[in-house]
Amino acid sequence: MSYPIETVRHSLAHVMAAAVKKLYPDVKFAGGPAIENGFYYDFDTEYRFSEEDFSKIEQEMRSLIKSNGRFEQRNVTPAEAMEIFAGQPYKMEWLREYDAAGDALSIYTFRDFTDLCRGPHVESSKELPRDAFKIRSVAGAYWKGDAKNKMLQRIYVDAFATKEDLDAHLKMMEQAAARDNRKLGKDMDLFHFEPDYAPGAVFWHDKGYKIYRRLIDYIRMRQERAGYLEISTPSVMDRSLWERSGHWAKYGEHNYSGKTQDGKTFCVKPMSCPGGMLVFGQGIKSYKDLPMYLAEFGKVNRYEAAGGLSGLMRVREFTQDDAHIFCTEEQLEAEVVKILRFIKDIYGKFGFDKISMKLATRRESEFRIGSDEVWDKAEGALRHALEANGIEFEVAPGDAAFYGPKIDNYLRDSMGRIWQCGTIQLDMNLPERFDLSYIGEDGEKHRPIMLHRAMLGSIERFMGILLESTGGNLPLWLSPEAVVVTPISEKYRDYAVLVADKLRAAGVYARTDLRDEKVNYKIRELSLAKTPIIAVVGEKEAADNTVTLRRLGVERQETVALDDFVSDMRAAVKMPD
Secondary structure, three states: OOOOHHHHHHHHHHHHHHHHHHHOOOOEEOOOOEEOOEEEEEEEOOOOOOHHHHHHHHHHHHHHHHOOOEEEEEEEOHHHHHHHOOOOHHHHHHHHHOOOOOOOEEEEEEOOEEEEOOOOOOOEHHHOOOOOEEEEEEEEEEHHHOOOOOEEEEEEEEEOOOHHHHHHHHHHHHHHHHOOHHHHHHHOOOEEEOOOOOOOOEEEOHHHHHHHHHHHHHHHHHHHHOOOEEOOOOOEEEHHHHHHHOHHHHHHHHOOEEEOOOOOEEEEOOOOHHHHHHHHOOOOOEHHHOOEEEEEEEEEEOOOOHHHOEOOOEOOEEEEEEEEEEEOOOOHHHHHHHHHHHHHHHHHHOOOOOEEEEEEOOOOOOOOOOOHHHHHHHHHHHHHHHHHOOOOOEEEOOOOEOOEOEEEEEEEOOOOOEEEEEEEEEEOOHHHHOOOOEEOOOOOEEOOEEEEEEEEEEHHHHHHHHHHHHOOOOOOOOOOOOEEEEEOOHHHHHHHHHHHHHHHHOOOOEEEOOOOOOHHHHHHHHHHOOOOEEEEEOHHHHHHOEEEEEEOOOOOOEEEEHHHHHHHHHHHOOOOO
8 A cells, every 4th residue: 555655754753763762761752743854753861862873773663664563543531641651741741731631532552652643654564664764863852842841852864655765865965965055155255154253143255245245136126127115224123113013922032132221122123024114104105106115125133043043044144135015905916926926037037947835824823913804804815816817826724924824935946955935925914003004096094905025035045045056056147256367377467367357347256366376276276166167378368368268067178269258258247137
């Protein structure tokens, strides 16, 4: 019988827990779901797992799979479950919180291991692969994700249906490690981090800051053509603003804040939304002014847990290509579709042409604002915009923002990894909280609908995704140094300088490498730094007014006329569109 991969992974998670129990009898179990590419399980034990334990656990898992043990399900009452899981504090805590005291609970038993679980599982371990899983890592994880709780040990496992699928995944992971944005940042001299002084904040070097600025310049150019107005709002604002918007209740512990001498509490901006609403609220707006597009490249700060920081992919200080679109109810559908097409076109310019979408709907939460009636209307509007325009999407229940539903855009990189980047969030609640209005055709005040929109999302994170997807081999228009000119000896320094000057005059990022080193050494070093084009000049080039080119990733070198090269490069480094 063939099972869905999620069922296989979930079953393997129980097998691993059984193996760990056999090898380390004093362990306490928290939980272990299937995730993308595998599963994990959280354990509490005084023993510290390390890579040296991985093969031992894998071997025990294979032995258990070979034993052909069955996954036996039965329903028990909460009282029976309390008896079964006595001595397992994390299962007991969950049971004490379980409020449906009279309802049956589902448990599964595999060999000597029993767990609270809805299933489904395979019928027998003989249906599980013995050679298609591999323990990836062990990491700390707080119980229930709360830093106030105990730190558990989380074992991550990559798991697939076949060994061929696992091998392909492991090969991709090796490639991803070689392309890690932190490694490329060092090799290419783009940026670094100072965890002792500014954890989670990027120190941009000249070349990295060129890429960062170029990304913003491109989005700015596209937005201006599309009729967006660019604004800038303060980086520090009074806490009362965030209380009014609801962000303080939801994210207060992630804000950087402090009191001033007059006793007021101010926050470093964690997001740009309230500032955009205050700008819209200035002056009287007419229906003729709508839709109004307010864009901001807002630098924001959020306190992320230190253990979650990861190069450019997760930082505490970052810049968002944020925008807020204010429109009427009649304009809403057209604006949603327009933004989705805008985002898709932008991604295509960076080589990302495999885009998927998810409609994120509400969750029951103490932080959610707005009535069910407003949420019904908002979710229905987004769903209708997608369906009426033939746009494929999945539903992600419970993933909405606290103020409204959203459509998240996911892109697939060159290694097959999926990243959530762009988003559209429909907000009928914050305009109400900030008492925003426009004068309608009837001369009366009406409430606008607001769309929160980001295309790249975090500039830093998108740059990390782009670096890893391309392996640092960026498009010429984004490269901080499109050309480096190096002479084969000191005699041809002047000609090298002339070539670089001509390129810069044509708007091409170019510099010279005049170090007194052998040319082959310089070529190796420049290639490691992902220099797109190395122009080597010597006696023949100087005499013929040519350059000899070595392009990144191309074995063959070529010699071309200098004027032709400058002309070609002038066109090649222009932004798309």
